[in-house]
Amino acid sequence: MSEGFEKRLEQIVRELLAGRRLRLRPKDASEREAIMAAARLAAAREPYARMSPAFRRRLAARLAAESARPDGAASGSITRRRALWAGVTAAAGALGGVGLTRWGDQLAGSYAESRPATLGVPAGVVDPHPGRWFDAGALADLPEGQAVRIQAGAVGAFLFRKGDTVRGMSSICTHLPCELSWQAKGALLVCPCHNRAFDSSGESAEADGYPLPTLPQVQVLVVDGRVQVLGA
C-alpha cells in the first residue's frame, strides 16, 4: 500500500470525471486496484453507454478499409472469410452512415432508395449526415394510436400514425441515453432508467418534478403507401 498516493489518485480521478483518456505511469501500478475501481465508478455515470454516431462511422470506414485490403492467398478469390467481411462492412455502413460503393451491389434491395438529407432542418429534428431513407413498411400496417418501434440504421424511432400522416420521434430518452419502451396502457413512452415518460407527441409527461426536453422528431415520408424514415 503506497502512502501519499491520494494526490496522484485525485489527479487520475479528475481526468476520468472530465471524460479524458487514462494517462497512467508505471509507479501507479502499486494502486492498480484503486485506479481500476475509479474507472468503474466513473463509467457508472453513463450506465447505458452506446457508441456515438461519429465513432460508428469511423469504425465502419475502418472495417471497410480493412476488408478492401488484399489478403495474401485469398486475394482475387472470394473466400468465406472475405464474404463475411463484405457483409460486415455493408452492415457497418448502414450503422455508421458511410457510403460503401464497394459493396453497393450487395446492398441493392436491402435498403430504400438513397436520397439527400432534407436541407434546412429545424432544431429538435434528427438530421443524420449523410442521411439515408429506410423503408419502414406499409402505411396500412401501422395501427392508429399505437407506437411502432423501428430501426432506421443507427436511428431508432417510434412511429405514430394519424390517418394518412405518420409522425416519428427518437426512441432515446432526452435525460440519459436510455431506450424508451411503449406502454399501450396510458399511451406513454417510458424510460426504464428513471421512470420518466413522454406522451405520444414527445412531450415530457410529468405531472410534477422537472420536465424533460421534448423528444427529437425523426423525419418521415409516406410515398406510395410506404413509410420511409430518415436514418444513417
Next chain:
Amino acid sequence: MRVTEESRLVEFPVQSSAADLALEELEFVYAFIYARVGNRADAEDLTQQVALKAIPRLRAEAGAASIRAYLFATARSALNQFWARKLGMPEEELPVEVPSSAGGPAGGDGSSHSSVERVTRVLAELPPNYRRVLELRFLRGYSLKEVAAETGSTVGAVKVMQLRALRAAAKVGFDV
C-alpha cells in the same frame, strides 16, 4: 416484421446474419469496455481493436453464442493488454476478472448484472463514510472541495478518504 407485446420492431433485410450479429454485439462490447475504462476515447480505441481482430476470424456460419463468446474473449484480452501497457506491468499481475459462465453478456455489459447494479452493490457493502465520498465524487460529480463542504471535512481528509474508499471498493470486487 416482428411484433412484440408493447411495440413492434421492423427488421430490415440483412446481407449476412453473422456479420449483423457481430455488429450488433459490438455495441455491447463497447458498453462492456466502457464500463471498465471509464472514458469514451479509450473505449472507442479498444472496441475498434476488438472489431478488427475478431471479425475477420469469425466463420460466416457462426451462431450468435459463438460470435458473442469470441468477441468478448477478444475484448477481455484487449482490456488486459490495455491495463498492462498503461501501468507498465505484466498482464499476469493484473487483478483477475471472473468471466460470466456464458462467456459474454446477458445484460450488455459482460454479465447478467448491469454496470449500475454492480456499482450499487459495491457501494452498499462499503462503510457509510466511504460510500458517501464515492457517491458524491463519482455519481454526483462533486469536486473534492464540494465533498469536503458537504461532509464537514477538509479537502486533504477527503482526498485520503477517496483513496481508502476506492481500495475498499476494489476489495469488494465489481465482478463477484
